Amino acid sequence: MLDKVLGYFSNDIGIDLGTANTLIFVKGKGIVLTEPSIVAIDKTTNKVLAIGKEAKEMIGKTPEHIQVIRPLKDGVIADFDTTQAMLKYFIQKVHTSFPLARLTNPRPRVVVGVPSGITTVEKRAVIDAAKQAGAREVYLIAEPMAAAIGAGLPIDQPGGNMIVDIGGGTSEIAVISLSGLVISSSIRVAGDEMNEAIINYLKRNYHILIGEQTAENVKINLGSATASDRDEKKMEIRGRDMTGMPRSVVIYGKDIREALEDVVTQIVNAVKSTLEKTPPELAADIVERGIVLAGGGSLIYSLDKRLMEETNLPVVYCEDPLTAVARGIGKALQNIDLIRRVSIK
Template sequence: MIGKILGMFSNDIGVDLGTANTLVFVRGKGIVLTEPSIVAVDKAQNKVLAIGKEAKEMVGKTPEHIQIIRPLKDGVIADFDTTQAMLKYFIQKVHNNFPLVKLINPRPRIIIGVPSGITTVEKRAVIDAARQAGAREVYLIAEPMAAAIGAGLPIEQPGGNMIVDIGGGTSEIAVISLSGLVISNSIRIAGDEMNEAIINHLKRNYHILIGEQTAENIKINLGSAVESERDSKTMEIRGRDMAGMPRSITITGKDIREALEDVIIQIVNAVKSTLEKTPPELAADIVERGIVLAGGGSLIYGLDKRLRNETNLPVVYCDDPLTAVARGIGKALQNIELIKRVSFR
């Protein structure tokens, strides 16, 4: 009975540790935190000033001694100490919101979503960062597996389930059957590269410099993977010209579609390559079931249509693509046997 009561207040945590955003799922509570994966550091004092939303508000607006750090690059840890500080902050923030949970079990079990192509060294860095941040036990789960679970795909059955999870740092393509990744392809081309492509296109063709947040806004409002009515849509943007003076220009949807084309082609080719390596019996299942899209990067306008045209397969979005990985990790938290089957160390 005591164990059952403690279980009700378990603070087992699932973390979608993304390049752009980190989502935290608490068992029995759902997704309780969504914050940008950004840290602001005072270089002069070697001190963390802000993390998450507060740090994002500072992007592009800081004096020289304040550095804005994205501690994850392409889905993996690029700055160990900053990642550890960020994880510790998010765990502490969750504990502060649920003080009774912290009192009963202050060192949680943590499951973290990571790219399927992560190296052994990168795995160890994630595990060490989580332990230093306060975890008593750490499991890693491949992001496409978590996305498939979150999308409600029947991953435990003998049949082909294809998931394409496009995040900020990586695009994860996988065919899953019997709780395992039969074929997986992780490319470090995703939402961040789309933003970079927009920045470079405007610099090259319009001689104007813009920041990441402006590029993200342009991508959301004008970005497209196919020719459509969006091509004629216009948007006024402000930036800095090559002489260093403020300047505004008007761009079209066609401009941005052309800017994104190289990135879209690489993602489409990765999907095709994965399909080519899929065993025939599982490929037959995919013809029937289609491809499921997840992740914020997949929401670029017309990507489902582009993939449908390129592969001749059904392509559908899962419910709430932005939270698919976090929700999948959350489902795994409910079932320790499932955790053991789908996780890797």
């Protein structure tokens, strides 16, 4: 009985713990926090100086003794202590923002979205980090499952639902039926690798060095997965040349399409490989229902067209791909039986 009372007042939360961004869904409130998964640390004292948006603003602009890091790599914890500090900050930020939570101050139940290919050691790291950050109970849900729930797919029905969730660190491809992952593939190639490909291409072909945030901006404005009207679109970027001097150049969409080709091809091949392993009856459902895209990395221009050309299947975006995983976790929070049914054991 006490657990039920605490559950009512504790504002249980769901966390989309992404390589690029962390989103938090609070039961009864919706998505209440969207912050970059970035932490700034003073290397001399090992003290955390800033987390989230404040830390992101410091990228590329810090003195030598301040280090700005991403504690998650490829969708999993790379730096345990820093991830724990970041989670604790985010959980406390949202948990103490509600009057009832401040009054009763119970520890919340937490549901975390993780890559489907997560290892046992990586699972334990996420659970330990969440518990040490203040959670009383921790459940893990595979990101493609959460994205499918957020997209409104009938995951509990006996039929094939294919979801492709492209985030910052991983691309998750899965075929779901009867609340389970029938076939899934998790490749550590996604939005971050697209940014890295742009940085390397411009360094190699234009002899200019740019930062991560500039690469992200170029990807959004010029990036594409197929030849399109974006090929002739251009923009001026600023960086520094190989001598260390500031420099600006004009680049075109066709350059960035070429830069992204290897990464896009790896994602497309992973989708095709998953389809090849899908049981025939479920494959027939996918022919009818198509492939659903989710995640910020899926928003690269004309990726849906590229996948349609390569698979000969309908491809559609879910509503608000950036928040699909967080919304799916949020829906699961409303139903403890659903959490237990779809969580990773």
